Amino acid sequence: MGGSVASxxxxxxxxxxxxxxxxxxxxxxxxxxxxxAVLRGPERTPLPEDEMKDILPWIPPRxxxxxxxxxxxxxxxxxxxxxxxxxxxxxxxxYVHENIVRVRGAxxxxxxxxxxIVSLGGFSSILIEGNFDQLPxxxxxxxxxxxxxxxxxxxxxxxKMCALEGRDLLRSTLLIxxxxxxxxxxxxxxxxxxxxxxxLSARNVARLRRLAxxxxxxxxxxxxxxxxxxFSVEADIVICAASLPSPSLxxxxxxxxxxxxxxxxPKNLSPSAEMPGAKVFFGGLGQITGGLRFAPDLxxxxxxxxxxxVVHGCLLEGMALALEGRFEPFSRGRGSITxxxxxxxxxxxxxxxxxxxxxxxxxxxxxxxxxxxxxWPKRICA
Amino acid sequence: MExxxxxxxxxxxxxxxxxxxxxxxxVLAQAMTGELVAAMNYTxxxxxxxDPEEVADALEHAEIERGHAAAFAAEGRKIGVDVANxxxxxxxxRLRKAFMRCIAERDFIGCLIVQEIMLESFAVASYAxxxxxxxxxxxxxxxxxxxxxEEHIDxxxxxxxxxxxxxxxxxxDKVYHLHLDVMTTLAKMLAQECKDGHCEVCHGSxxxxxxxxxxxxxxxxxxxxxxxxxxxLDILGIPGEVTLxxxxxxxxx
Numbered sequence: 315m316g317g318s319v320a321s322x323x324x325x326x327x328x329x330x331x332x333x334x335x336x337x338x339x340x341x342x343x344x345x346x347x348x349x350x351a352v353l354r355g356p357e358r359t360p361l362p363e364d365e366m367k368d369i370l371p372w373i374p375p376r377x378x379x380x381x382x383x384x385x386x387x388x389x390x391x392x393x394x395x396x397x398x399x400x401x402x403x404x405x406x407x408x409y410v411h412e413n414i415v416r417v418r419g420a421x422x423x424x425x426x427x428x429x430x431i432v433s434l435g436g437f438s439s440i441l442i443e444g445n446f447d448q449l450p451x452x453x454x455x456x457x458x459x460x461x462x463x464x465x466x467x468x469x470x471x472x473x474k475m476c477a478l479e480g481r482d483l484l485r486s487t488l489l490i491x492x493x494x495x496x497x498x499x500x501x502x503x504x505x506x507x508x509x510x511x512x513x514l515s516a517r518n519v520a521r522l523r524r525l526a527x528x529x530x531x532x533x534x535x536x537x538x539x540x541x542x543x544x545f546s547v548e549a550d551i552v553i554c555a556a557s558l559p560s561p562s563l564x565x566x567x568x569x570x571x572x573x574x575x576x577x578x579x580p581k582n583l584s585p586s587a588e589m590p591g592a593k594v595f596f597g598g599l600g601q602i603t604g605g606l607r608f609a610p611d612l613x614x615x616x617x618x619x620x621x622x623x624v625v626h627g628c629l630l631e632g633m634a635l636a637l638e639g640r641f642e643p644f645s646r647g648r649g650s651i652t653x654x655x656x657x658x659x660x661x662x663x664x665x666x667x668x669x670x671x672x673x674x675x676x677x678x679x680x681x682x683x684x685x686x687x688x689x690w691p692k693r694i695c696a
Numbered sequence: 697m698e699x700x701x702x703x704x705x706x707x708x709x710x711x712x713x714x715x716x717x718x719x720x721x722x723v724l725a726q727a728m729t730g731e732l733v734a735a736m737n738y739t740x741x742x743x744x745x746x747d748p749e750e751v752a753d754a755l756e757h758a759e760i761e762r763g764h765a766a767a768f769a770a771e772g773r774k775i776g777v778d779v780a781n782x783x784x785x786x787x788x789x790r791l792r793k794a795f796m797r798c799i800a801e802r803d804f805i806g807c808l809i810v811q812e813i814m815l816e817s818f819a820v821a822s823y824a825x826x827x828x829x830x831x832x833x834x835x836x837x838x839x840x841x842x843x844x845x846e847e848h849i850d851x852x853x854x855x856x857x858x859x860x861x862x863x864x865x866x867x868x869d870k871v872y873h874l875h876l877d878v879m880t881t882l883a884k885m886l887a888q889e890c891k892d893g894h895c896e897v898c899h900g901s902x903x904x905x906x907x908x909x910x911x912x913x914x915x916x917x918x919x920x921x922x923x924x925x926x927x928x929l930d931i932l933g934i935p936g937e938v939t940l941x942x943x944x945x946x947x948x949x
Contacts, residue, residue, distance in 0.1 A: 350944050353940060353941045353944035353945070354944050354945050355945065358945060361944075361948060362948070365888075365948045365949075368888075368915040368918075368919065369918070369919060369922070369948070371919065372918075372919030372920065372922055372923040373922075373923070373926065373940065373943075374923055374926050374927055374930070374936075376926070376930070376936030376937065376939070376940055377935065377936045377937040377940075378937055378940060379937060380937070394937070396936075423936060610941075
């Protein structure tokens with residue numbers, strides 16, 4: 315930590331070389347309140363909720379904390395978490411232009427800080443995906459959506475859940491909701507060769523047809539529909555790659571034995587009484603085993619998961635690439651995620667001790683143990 | 697405390713004044729008081745400047761601020777209200793004292809930080825918001841003065857960036873100490889409610905709860921002011937995570 319009174323009071327150290335930056339925002343007012351409470355310090359009362367909701371939307375995008383990540387092979391990388399301060403209740407389409415401005419502002423902060431690689435987390439990635447030209451002039455900073463590693467962890471999660479539940483993936487019917495997006499199409503390419511039948515659902519028919527044709531060319535049995543409910547009862551495995559506006563509609567009609575991977579953003583599928591036999595789990599999350607530190611200490615606040623050091627795959631991609639010393643725009647959006655690229659980033663991540671996180675859902679863990687299974691990637695590759 | 701500017705108003709028939717005119721009266725009174733405090737600050741600054749050019753600059757700024765105050769008074773007359781001012785009102789007095797401590801230490805840089813970065817951020821942001829919703833020439837005046845005050849910030853930023861380049865840590869510590877003093881007072885002024893009692897500028901009860909009647913709100917004015925302040929600190933090069941913590945630690949009531 316630096317000796318400056320100003321920075322010591324702020325609980326942060328002086329800026330040093332920045333390998334990576336993580337651009338994100340808070341999913342809930344509770345999370346935002348917890349961050350501000352840490353920054354206010356224990357000697358001050360937390361901001362009342364109404365005051366916090368009045369102040370937060372005015373905060374310009376900026377770094378919130380320093381992030382140090384370690385690798386199991388000894389590499390270290392230093393980074394910044396930059397919050398775009400998109401208010402948690404303004405994620406809808408109506409705010410898209412305002413939110414793009416905020417993400418651009420956050421990107422500018424990363425560039426100004428000299429970050430070599432920037433991962434766009436959660437909604438930031440959705441906003442900018444395929445629109446990298448909307449980012450500021452980048453100088454020596456590269457941007458990645460992080461979607462390739464997200465796909466890797468979704469696919470690993472589906473395989474692991476099948477193994478835990480004794481399901482045969484090869485005999486399964488897979489439904490992907492939000493199939494034409496970057497993450498959805500990446501999951502389709504990775505899993506289609508491993509299942510008996512693929513059902514694709516998305517709003518854009520032309521894109522659905524293109525993706526179906528691509529998969530069919532490889533001999534995959536594919537059907538498409540703009541309405542996911544048409545397929546929901548037929549699927550053994552469902553990947554929700556897009557956040558659903560009415561999740562209960564889908565879950566209410568789903569096969570009672572289905573495995574449901576909530577890979578959308580924000581995650582809003584919960585196990586419900588209407589689907590007592592179905593298993594819901596969150597997809598796309600990884601766990602760092604080589605060390606993760608925040609200054610000021612926002613552990614468990616920035617990464618609010620039931621297991622330690624769990625982070626979204628999109629953010630982990632930038633950290634893994636920084637640990638590897640590969641400062642390149644690995645994921646650029648536009649549906650270009652392939653099996654080969656997924657395997658490549660999984661290998662890089664695993665080399666530095668970044669693995670699939672233990673599986674859980676809104677109700678808590680769906681498997682035993684606090685830590686990821688380090689051998690799991692090897693076993694599924696085998 | 698007598699107003700610093702003789703308004704020389706004709707007798708105004710107040711019985712027919714609309715509710716909004718009474719709200720604008722208080723908004724103008726706050727703005728006018730701020731301008732007069734700024735004018736006093738620049739005049740004091742001119743006395744510690746060694747460089748004749750800096751002396752002239754400070755005196756010119758003081759004159760401009762007095763002009764702003766006169767413009768606000770004139771806007772009041774147009775809508776039929778007498779715009780009072782009170783540079784000795786408790787919050788403004790505290791802000792003035794903070795500035796005068798820098799003067800006593802002959803701290804030119806500290807003076808610029810207090811006046812141009814902190815007080816002007818507040819002025820630019822709030823005047824710009826008022827300029828968007830006020831009627832007629834009132835809007836034009838607020839918007840015009842917001843632009844002029846922004847030029848003051850630009851002028852100071854150039855000097856302060858040079859100063860920070862010499863010793864960033866020392867500079868940031870200085871800003872932080874002034875922030876604790878000045879921004880804590882400003883934050884109380886900008887709180888949704890004046891919980892410490894009457895501000896001694898509003899002519900009757902606190903104007904804040906009534907601002908919605910003229911499409912303004914205390915929340916918006918506070919938010920815009922803090923945003924402008926953070927952006928100005930960003931331009932100076934103070935790390936965003938540091939200034940975020942500073943602002944997060946401010947009182948909200």
